[in-house]
Amino acid sequence: MDAKTQKYDRQLRLWGSDGQEALESAHILLVNATAVGCEILKNLVLPGIGQYTVVDQGTVTLSDIGSNFFLDQDSLGKSRAQQTCELLGELNEDVQGHWVAKDIVSLLEENPNYLSDFTLVIATAITLKVAEKIAGLCWQASQDGGNQISFVWVKTVGLIGAVRIAVPEHAVIETHPDNEKLADLRIDSPFPELAAYAKSFDFNTQDSLEFGHIPYVAILLKYMEDWRAEHDSKIPQNYAEKNQLKANIRSGMRTIDDENFDEAFNSALRACNPTVVPSNIKELFQDPKCEALTAKSTHFWIIARAVRDFVEDKEKSSGFLPLSGTIPDMKAQTDSYVTLQSIYKTKAKQDVQEVMNHVKCLLERLGLASDTIAVQEVETFCKFSAFLKVIRYRSIADEYLNPKKKEIASWLEDSYSSPLFPQYVLLRASDAFYDDHGRYPGEGENWEEDVDQLDHNVTTLLQDWGITQENAVPKDLTHEICRYGVGSIHNIASFMGGVVSQEIIKLITHQYIPMNNTFIFDGASSVSNVFDV
Amino acid sequence: MADMQPSLDTEAAESQRWAGIYKLLDRSSLIHPKFEPVPEIKEFVKSAKILVIGAGGLGCEILKNLALTGFKDIHVIDMDTIDVSNLNRQFLFRRADVGSPKAVTAAAFVNKRVQGVTVTPHYCKIQDKDEDFYREFAIIICGLDSIEARRWINATLVGMVDPEDPDTLKPLIDGGTEGFKGQARVILPGMSSCYECSMDMLSKPTGFPLCTIANTPRLPEHCIEWASVLEWPNQHGERKMDTDDPKDIQWLYETALARAKQYNIQGVTYSLTQGVVKNIIPAIAATNAIIAASCCNEAFKIATTSAKYLDNYMMYSGNDSVYTYTFQHQKKDDCPVCGQSTTKLEFRGDKTLEELMDYLKEKPDAQMKKPSFSLGGKPLYMQAPKQLEEALRPNLSKPLAELFSSGDEISVTDSTLPFSLQLQIDFV
Numbered sequence: 001m002d003a004k005t006q007k008y009d010r011q012l013r014l015w016g017s018d019g020q021e022a023l024e025s026a027h028i029l030l031v032n033a034t035a036v037g038c039e040i041l042k043n044l045v046l047p048g049i050g051q052y053t054v055v056d057q058g059t060v061t062l063s064d065i066g067s068n069f070f071l072d073q074d075s076l077g078k079s080r081a082q083q084t085c086e087l088l089g090e091l092n093e094d095v096q097g098h099w100v101a102k103d104i105v106s107l108l109e110e111n112p113n114y115l116s117d118f119t120l121v122i123a124t125a126i127t128l129k130v131a132e133k134i135a136g137l138c139w140q141a142s143q144d145g146g147n148q149i150s151f152v153w154v155k156t157v158g159l160i161g162a163v164r165i166a167v168p169e170h171a172v173i174e175t176h177p178d179n180e181k182l183a184d185l186r187i188d189s190p191f192p193e194l195a196a197y198a199k200s201f202d203f204n205t206q207d208s209l210e211f212g213h214i215p216y217v218a219i220l221l222k223y224m225e226d227w228r229a230e231h232d233s234k235i236p237q238n239y240a241e242k243n244q245l246k247a248n249i250r251s252g253m254r255t256i257d258d259e260n261f262d263e264a265f266n267s268a269l270r271a272c273n274p275t276v277v278p279s280n281i282k283e284l285f286q287d288p289k290c291e292a293l294t295a296k297s298t299h300f301w302i303i304a305r306a307v308r309d310f311v312e313d314k315e316k317s318s319g320f321l322p323l324s325g326t327i328p329d330m331k332a333q334t335d336s337y338v339t340l341q342s343i344y345k346t347k348a349k350q351d352v353q354e355v356m357n358h359v360k361c362l363l364e365r366l367g368l369a370s371d372t373i374a375v376q377e378v379e380t381f382c383k384f385s386a387f388l389k390v391i392r393y394r395s396i397a398d399e400y401l402n403p404k405k406k407e408i409a410s411w412l413e414d415s416y417s418s419p420l421f422p423q424y425v426l427l428r429a430s431d432a433f434y435d436d437h438g439r440y441p442g443e444g445e446n447w448e449e450d451v452d453q454l455d456h457n458v459t460t461l462l463q464d465w466g467i468t469q470e471n472a473v474p475k476d477l478t479h480e481i482c483r484y485g486v487g488s489i490h491n492i493a494s495f496m497g498g499v500v501s502q503e504i505i506k507l508i509t510h511q512y513i514p515m516n517n518t519f520i521f522d523g524a525s526s527v528s529n530v531f532d533v
Numbered sequence: 534m535a536d537m538q539p540s541l542d543t544e545a546a547e548s549q550r551w552a553g554i555y556k557l558l559d560r561s562s563l564i565h566p567k568f569e570p571v572p573e574i575k576e577f578v579k580s581a582k583i584l585v586i587g588a589g590g591l592g593c594e595i596l597k598n599l600a601l602t603g604f605k606d607i608h609v610i611d612m613d614t615i616d617v618s619n620l621n622r623q624f625l626f627r628r629a630d631v632g633s634p635k636a637v638t639a640a641a642f643v644n645k646r647v648q649g650v651t652v653t654p655h656y657c658k659i660q661d662k663d664e665d666f667y668r669e670f671a672i673i674i675c676g677l678d679s680i681e682a683r684r685w686i687n688a689t690l691v692g693m694v695d696p697e698d699p700d701t702l703k704p705l706i707d708g709g710t711e712g713f714k715g716q717a718r719v720i721l722p723g724m725s726s727c728y729e730c731s732m733d734m735l736s737k738p739t740g741f742p743l744c745t746i747a748n749t750p751r752l753p754e755h756c757i758e759w760a761s762v763l764e765w766p767n768q769h770g771e772r773k774m775d776t777d778d779p780k781d782i783q784w785l786y787e788t789a790l791a792r793a794k795q796y797n798i799q800g801v802t803y804s805l806t807q808g809v810v811k812n813i814i815p816a817i818a819a820t821n822a823i824i825a826a827s828c829c830n831e832a833f834k835i836a837t838t839s840a841k842y843l844d845n846y847m848m849y850s851g852n853d854s855v856y857t858y859t860f861q862h863q864k865k866d867d868c869p870v871c872g873q874s875t876t877k878l879e880f881r882g883d884k885t886l887e888e889l890m891d892y893l894k895e896k897p898d899a900q901m902k903k904p905s906f907s908l909g910g911k912p913l914y915m916q917a918p919k920q921l922e923e924a925l926r927p928n929l930s931k932p933l934a935e936l937f938s939s940g941d942e943i944s945v946t947d948s949t950l951p952f953s954l955q956l957q958i959d960f961v
């Protein structure tokens with residue numbers, strides 16, 4: 001094992017070398033070297049992000065060193081961008097850090113294309129106006145056909161932390177479903193090789209060792225076939241019938257030691273779910289991006305279309321998605337298990353080949369070289385094709401200009417499943433308060449005087465949304481926000497640093513599923529919420 | 534040029550430095566009406582002794598967080614030394630520190646970075662310290678990856694509680710992570726659900742039946758287990774395997790690979806071999822940060838009463854979106870550590886003692902390795918010494934009903950258990 005594999009061993013087990021490569025080619029921009037900003041970067045520098053740039057025009061104050069671990073007494077009075085960049089850089093010699101001691105707004109005025117160098121922008125401690133500006137530029141860059149720039153806006157206010165993600169489109173192939181879910185056994189509709197395999201076992205054998213080692217997949221296939229023979233070729237349709245199938249399997253058991261029958265019994269209900277293309281994948285096939293490919297379409301959409309064409313070619317696919325090719329472990333003799341494994345794998349390979357043929361046709365039609373998409377990419381896509389995920393985030397502009405009034409009303413009413421929506425309202429109201437007063441609520445000594453004014457901002461916001469509910473945002477909570485006075489508390493910065501860096505890793509590696517689109521944590525009650533605002 | 538540095542000790546400097554936290558401590562709250570912003574609270578934070586158990590991924594984070602919360606007297610205990618695979622998350626360590634004790638290196642780093650804090654390292658096992666040591670602390674925070682160590686500290690702290698003396702109750706805050714998931718919890722020993730109460734939430738200990746490994750391997754893991762459990766002692770006799778030695782791992786890998794080839798099994802790799810034999814759990818900085826920060830946030834709330842602390846469990850999962858679940862885990866009446874009633878088990882009287890033993894090894898809330906059994910002080914089966922083990926071995930194959938009667942209480946001891954388990958067995 002080389003030195004890098006050794007150092008990154010514990011994370012490579014989560015996202016593999018592909019994920020690692022994506023991290024290493026990413027360049028992250030941090031706007032403002034706050035405690036939370038530096039904690040996010042810490043958790044990205046450690047696993048080996050390619051580059052980061054810290055933009056901050058400020059100098060280090062006492063309150064900075066009180067909450068930011070990447071500053072110390074020697075940093076006082078020096079450039080915050082430079083000091084944090086240097087101390088963060090010590091964490092990993094393979095990562096390149098840069099710093100710019102300027103204000104982001106003037107940087108963008110000097111060079112409107114400044115953001116185009118970055119994979120992702122993290123903005124902290126910025127006003128709504130600046131957030132809208134940066135978010136707009138990131139969004140526009142992607143619309144203009146350039147590289148997509150993800151925008152991540154983080155806030156910490158006392159014991160509350162919040163993060164908003166905005167990316168026009170985020171597609172994930174490797175969503176990492178549980179291994180059990182990934183197995184696609186086709187008990188209800190075995191392909192010929194699989195059906196033949198099931199028939200190769202002698203269920204009348206007198207050899208108890210042999211009987212106790214018939215793989216449960218073969219058991220299920222046999223009992224399912226017997227069932228169909230008596231039920232007009234149909235698989236069990238309702239609860240009673242499914243239970244009857246289970247009882248049939250149970251009755252085939254000779255001793256309580258026949259674990260293979262236990263396994264079959266426990267998987268019987270699942271086997272009665274007919275193999276279908278999941279509805280969210282059907283929707284994906286109907287997506288305009290899948291319908292109308294262009295030479296600029298991403299690999300994801302080209303392969304998605306190829307899979308759709310494959311599914312529609314019923315002779316080849318029986319109308320099913322490509323087989324995942326993985327099977328769970330089960331009580332079996334080595335030979336019969338390995339044979340079963342290779343039957344599924346071979347079929348999966350054939351499916352990949354068929355999809356690959358469609359990919360090649362599509363590439364040709366789009367005028368692209370036939371080697372544009374490698375077979376490995378198609379293989380991975382096929383393996384996870386039942387679990388693909390496409391997230392289209394709402395833009396920040398949409399959130400502010402076209403509020404989801406209906407959802408907002410129900411979030412405010414349902415305090416059981418959305419306990420933290422009042423916190424969302426208060427964070428929004430705090431921005432409005434800033435617009436009115438040029439400072440955030442509770443910042444100064446006479447903090448309690450801000451409560452009524454913040455409450456006024458809350459009321460205005462609720463009116464705009466058409467909320468008539470009394471006490472939708474409890475005034476005690478408004479008081480609490482003023483108590484916090486936008487104070488930076490390290491524990492909350494560190495918690496959010498962890499959450500946000502997890503999300504960024506998911507965005508960059510295109511593995512696992514990031515949240516959509518706002519996450520709020522309340523450190524007072526130790527609960528969290530996600531809202532698609 | 535120390536005199537050039539501005540002093541951080543003046544009151545004015547202190548309030549600027551801790552501005553965010555002091556707002557919380559100086560201002561009253563309508564959400565937490567019982568909280569009184571009195572100056573003693575700040576003094577308490579400065580003087581309270583906090584113990585951190587573990588200086589690994591969680592421990593590094595916890596030390597940093599406590600120091601930046603204003604705690605000044607922090608102790609850390611860890612018996613490990615730094616390995617290169619720690620560097621992707623244990624941010625207080627550098628490549629040059631590989632081989633040094635974690636507790637010592639971590640303490641020195643935090644002391645240097647955060648002015649005014651004193652972190653005292655203890656490079657030893659938690660079991661090397663006695664109750665007098667643990668009694669000195671106000672709060673204990675655990676960032677461990679070992680179930681055994683957690684059970685030990687939990688049982689020790691529960692055992693220390695004297696209901697007459699509130700100072701003997703040491704809040705225990707426990708964190709754990711795996712991949713993108715983790716949990717944080719607050720244990721008030723004797724009062725709320727303890728670590729032992731929730732043992733059944735752990736997943737079944739991984740491990741494969743010996744007959745599968747020996748006779749019907751199907752997975753690459755089976756081949757690796759065969760190499761390490763069966764083939765290693767065959768080839769190396771008494772020499773114990775060193776899973777930190779690349780040569781030993783290489784041998785296991787090659788041996789497992791050869792067996793896999795023989796059986797047509799695919800997927801044995803060096804990395805998988807290492808993962809299986811060292812029982813490696815994927816770990817990243819981000820998740821450690823989340824869980825450690827939760828733990829320290831709870832410590833802060835307990836120490837300052839400035840907001841309600843967690844009662845008592847928060848789970849975190851980041852695989853699919855971000856999800857937390859906060860709930861109250863219930864204290865178990867028959868918890869062998871903090872419960873009032875005896876632990877009961879229903880078991881068939883015609884099953885043998887050996888079958889009972891296997892059952893306890895597999896049961897998630899027992900997690901025993903080599904249990905010994907006795908009845909009213911009389912041994913039924915003992916793992917050691919050797920002579921006693923040999924003399925009692927025939928009992929293993931006897932049905933339970935021959936050894937004792939239904940409803941009898943037997944006591945079970947095991948190297949993984951910090952206590953002896955009193956188990957009432959009712960035959961069914």
Ligand SMILES: [Zn+2]
Nearest residue numbers: 727730868871
């Ligand atoms: Zn307990």
